Amino acid sequence: MPTAATGDKVIIHNRVPKVTADFWLIKLMAVTMGETAADYLNVQIGLGLTTTSVLVSAILAGALVWQFAQKKYVPAFYWLSVVLISIVGTLITDNLVDNFNVPLLDTTIFFSVALAGTFVLWFLAERTLSIHSIFTNRREAFYWLAILFTFALGTATGDLVAEKFALGYLATGVLFGMIIVSLSVGYFFLGLDAILSFWLVYILTRPLGASFGDLLSQPAQYGGLGFGTIVTSCVFLGAIAIIVIYMTLTHEGDEKVIVAAGEADADDLPTAAGLEASPAED
């Protein structure tokens, strides 16, 4: 077993990115694109909701296999998985509501419970919900399961608020934006727990981004700006690609974790050569 210069501790990679401003920027864009792309796949390709869902889920499964195999944060694979989860999460909720006629309130409650259950199991198994120390397959599995449920929950919540209360896209976006700002104030100034803030804001960026996506793509007579789902999806995909390239080149999102040698999966530990090649950041 390789040992680092720090004795019986090793320095390994966090498999998910550092939470920075451009993390949130690309997350919002991935969400927005997920909404418009799911709309596009559904309506314009005309395969039907169920077939589309199965197809994209299969692609997501492949992307996640790839992501797990990286065992470190590689922006292209991570964000590809996030975009696909955004689309699949949207499609699952749409399927439940349109095909199985489950009311939006029920879907919202179901995914809230599913998400809470995921966190409970995660905490019981790992004793921490920190997203800065995702360095085992099991932790990464909990992480992605939570992400999937946040997307489904965010979709249901956003649709519920927009439709039941007839707010329209702009008003819904403003509402969720205000809640996110409030939680951010809580984190930066009122001592709100970092992990709690992260996951709450993460859920809420979904309805925020979805409202924004609908505002851009829906026709003018229904309150949108009329750019259409194709143009909106392509523009955001392009922006995401540019930021992913930037992140890959600058390594800004990379996080290293110092752990006791016994904690990490044996096959995750870096080789001695790997340790020398990538010194820990401060």
Added chain:
Amino acid sequence: MIKQVLLAIALVLVPVAAFTGFQGYAKNDSAAAASLGDLSSFKAIIADVQAIAAKGDLTGAAKRITDYESAWDEGEAAIRPLNPTYWGNIDQASDAALKAIRASSPSADKVQKTLGALMAVLNNPAQSAD
């Protein structure tokens, strides 16, 4: 931890309360028709139908109103969720006007009345059709 959860709940409820309060205040002021989006294309067709019917050409009016009918049906999926009650008011008034125009021997008086009522509810969807 409980303190954290309570703080989080408070931080979510404050903007929701502020937003709801503002919405309640704003909705009392704004025109009811705004909540269904822009209905001017529908109003334009009905104005046209009214003009044709006023000249006594009830057959021409029946033909022109099918354009309204198609447009209204096509728009249902997008318009109805915005405000199902208001949509229902317009739909009811539309049905009354369509029925009057398509009657086997249409009464010019009844056609004029139902078209007028439909135009009125298009201008103010909050009023329920009689």
